[in-house]
Amino acid sequence: MSDFKIHHREGEGVNVLELKGYLDAHTAPDLENAFQQLLNEKRYRIVVNFKDLSYISSAGLGVFMAYIEDVRKNKGDIKLTNMTPKVYNVFDLLGFPILYEIYKDEKEAIGKFKDGKKQ
Amino acid sequence: MxxxxxxxxxxxxxxxxxxxxxxxxxxxxxxxxxxxxEDVANIVLAVDEACTNIIKHAYQYAPDKEINIAIVRNNGTFEVKIKDNGKNFNPDALKRPDLQRNLTHHRRGGLGVYLMRKLMDKVEYNFEAGHSNEVSLVKYLSKKQSLIKK
Known part of the structure; x- marks a missing residue:
């Protein structure tokens, strides 16, 4: 039984990771692998869609912290979208909205990549 | 009933x-x-963080050790006591995580303990001579919620 799934799709030069299920200390390594693969392929414009993510713990949030700096050094970004209030609350408690761009909608985040060529 | x-x-x-x-x-x-x-979600997350810390820090990923989770419900108090026999872990030594600093140093530590304190009404640690730890996580049922329950 797998309680966490990642679906990767790409369009217009932006890589979207759709997360589904439960992101905890058990499943966080799967997300790490997905980010590592994107970095290995020099894909730095990343949007993470949380629409179907039911749960996140700090182990999940730690993955974003581990990769954001490398991504930004390469003129990219990790933008976060479509969080449920429950998931957003965890990001908010840890102060993530100051350091990460969080959007209601995936299209908005993709649009930001298109607007700012520098990213 | x-x-x-x-x-x-x-x-x-x-x-x-x-x-x-x-x-x-x-x-x-x-x-x-x-x-x-909302409170259920907060309690569940706090317990997950406590158990994750035990697996990582107290047992250092040894897969065959035990974690005991006891829930004591009394009047309006909901207490979760989580026990392990691993290495002592002193959360008081942890400062509030500095996200900006963590970001530039690839560090992720301290988030779980910080979250537990934010999510629960009371968090207490007890250590027993070298090889037993217990963390107690307490949440009080608000008056409004207990009236609904009645």
Missing amino acids: VAMAKKISKTVLSRTDHLLEVRDFVSEAARQFGFSE
Whole structure:
């Protein structure tokens, strides 16, 4: 039984990771692998869609912290979208909205990549 | 109606694939006690963080050790006591995580302990001579919620 799934799709030069299920200390390594693969392929414009993510713990949030700096050094970004209030609350408690761009909608985040060529 | 047992407990092995089972155990008990869905989610997350810390720090990923989770329900108090026999862990030595600093140093530590304190009404640690730790996580049922329950 797998309680966490990642679906990767790409369009217009932006890589979207759709997360589904439960992101905890058990499943966080799967997300790490997905980010590592994107970095290995020099894909730095990343949007993470949380629409179907039911749960996140700090182990999940730690993955974003581990990769954001490398991504930004390469003129990219990790933008976060479509969080449920429950998931957003965890990001908010840890102060993530100051350091990460969080959007209601995936299209908005993709649009930001298109607007700012520098990213 | 069957009376709710004051104390229930569960023991799991120190492996991250048991976290889901722990969360289900705690969420059912918290919901039954009358907490709102938001409070249930907060309690479940705090317990997950405590167990994850035990697996990582106290047992350092040894997969065959035990974690005991006991839930004590008394009047308006919901207490989760989580016990392990691993290495002592002193959370008071941890400062509030500095996200900006963590970001530039690839560090992720301290988030779990910080979250536990934010999510619960009371968090206490007890250590016993070298090889037993207990963390107690307490959440109080608000008056409004206990009236609804009645």
